[in-house]
Amino acid sequence: MRIRIVDAFTDRPFSGNPAGVMLLHDADAFPDDAWLQNVALEVHHSETAFAHPLPEGGEADWALRWFTPATEVAMCGHATLATAHVLHATGAHQGPVRFATRSGVLVATPVHDGSITLDFPTAPLTPVDPPEGLAGALGAEPLTVLDTGPNVGDLLVEVADEKTVHGLSPDLRALAAHSARGVIATARAEDPAGGYDFVSRCFFPNVGIDEDPVTGSAHTALAPFWSERLGHPALTGLQASPRSGRVHTELRGDRTLLTGRAVTVIEGELLA
Numbered sequence: 017m018r019i020r021i022v023d024a025f026t027d028r029p030f031s032g033n034p035a036g037v038m039l040l041h042d043a044d045a046f047p048d049d050a051w052l053q054n055v056a057l058e059v060h061h062s063e064t065a066f067a068h069p070l071p072e073g074g075e076a077d078w079a080l081r082w083f084t085p086a087t088e089v090a091m092c093g094h095a096t097l098a099t100a101h102v103l104h105a106t107g108a109h110q111g112p113v114r115f116a117t118r119s120g121v122l123v124a125t126p127v128h129d130g131s132i133t134l135d136f137p138t139a140p141l142t143p144v145d146p147p148e149g150l151a152g153a154l155g156a157e158p159l160t161v162l163d164t165g166p167n168v169g170d171l172l173v174e175v176a177d178e179k180t181v182h183g184l185s186p187d188l189r190a191l192a193a194h195s196a197r198g199v200i201a202t203a204r205a206e207d208p209a210g211g212y213d214f215v216s217r218c219f220f221p222n223v224g225i226d227e228d229p230v231t232g233s234a235h236t237a238l239a240p241f242w243s244e245r246l247g248h249p250a251l252t253g254l255q256a257s258p259r260s261g262r263v264h265t266e267l268r269g270d271r272t273l274l275t276g277r278a279v280t281v282i283e284g285e286l287l288a
Contacts, residue, residue, distance in 0.1 A: 021061070021282035022098035025230040025261035027130075029281045032261040033230035035095035036064030037102045038286070043068040046081060049088070055286065056083035062225045065095035067103075067115070076116035077109060086224030089197075091119040091167045093134060093232010093263075093274055100124035100132050101278035119167050127275065131264075134274040138267065139237035140165040141172065153190035154199060156180050164237040169196035170218070172237050178206040178215045182256055192221040200234045202241070205254070212254040212262060214242045230261030236272045239265035 019038050026032025036059035046052065046066060056064040067078045080099060082092035096115060103109040104126055112125040123135040142163040150173070151157050160174040171194055175181060181203045191199055198220030205212050216238055218228040228234075235253055243249050243265075250266045264275040 017286045019055075019059070019284055019286045020102055020280050021059070022101055022278050022280050024094035024097040024101070024278045025232070025255075025263055025276035027277040027279060029279055031259050032276075032278070033094040033228065033259065034061045034281070035092075035098040036061055037095070037098050038064070038066050039099075039102060039106075039108060040066060040068040041108070046079070052081065052083055053088070055288075057085045058288075060085050062220075062228050063089065063092045063095040065092070065099045067099050070116060076114040076121050078103070078113060078115055080115040080117050080122075084220075084223045084225055089223060090169070091117070091136070091233045091236075093136065093235065094230055096122060096124060096134055097132055097232060097274075097276055097278050100126075100134075102280065104132075105280060131275050131277045134232060136232070136236050136272050136274060137167060138240055138270050138272045139168045141237060141240060144171075147171075147194050149190060150194050153187045153194065154201060155184050155186050156201070162237070162241065164200070166196075168233050168237055170198050170200050170220075170234065170237065171195045172200045172202065172241060174241075175201055175203050178203045181215050181217055184217055186219055188219060188221040188226055191219055195222070197222055198225070200231075200237065202238060204242075204245070210254075211252065213246060213248075213251040214238060215254045215256050217256055227257055229257040229259040230255045230263065232263060232274050232276075235263045235265050235274055239267045239272045243267040
């Protein structure tokens, strides 16, 4: 079986967020969960996506699941982008592709400039009091803390400024106590001419990811938060991990559009 490593939310190799992608062309169901988890652990990127085709005439074209090295997740943006990229690059699917997932049907639409737009559910944001110990675990004082709902499963934490986001060095073990998946730290962009409107970093110790390089699912929470603050439905977020990447967002009520590019960097054969 072919397996590919795709860098998502970037147009350059060795940046953005790498994802493993396996297209199970001949399958009508997913293999055993333990095997899927072992493959994801072997690939050891933040997510590995597995997809198989569905019968024609249904509400979706491909079934899609995502696994971190430690667990299956309910929603993943960058591995969905990576899977759509592989489907289009290999000719396995043309035009918009509908994925059946644990988060409902997610649509990935190719754009004329080579990017891909994902249609995801907008995360519901609920203000909460900062949990005791959060500031110490994150290494910064929270200005605003919001719960992002069950699909995302994070705390969204606004901090003082972009410099603070860049300088974070959290205590990951302590941070794990504060949410189901992890913490999204964010601030408004300091330079309006920099090409992005807000900055973020994402720490997910509860699913085996210390820092995720570029997180599509987090932007389903960042988009409504910053769109309300900045008064614009369409924004660009910079995720300031060491690999870095940009996500173009557009808020459409209960749906959020996430647009980015992807590039395949490795293709090989899985022998196990």
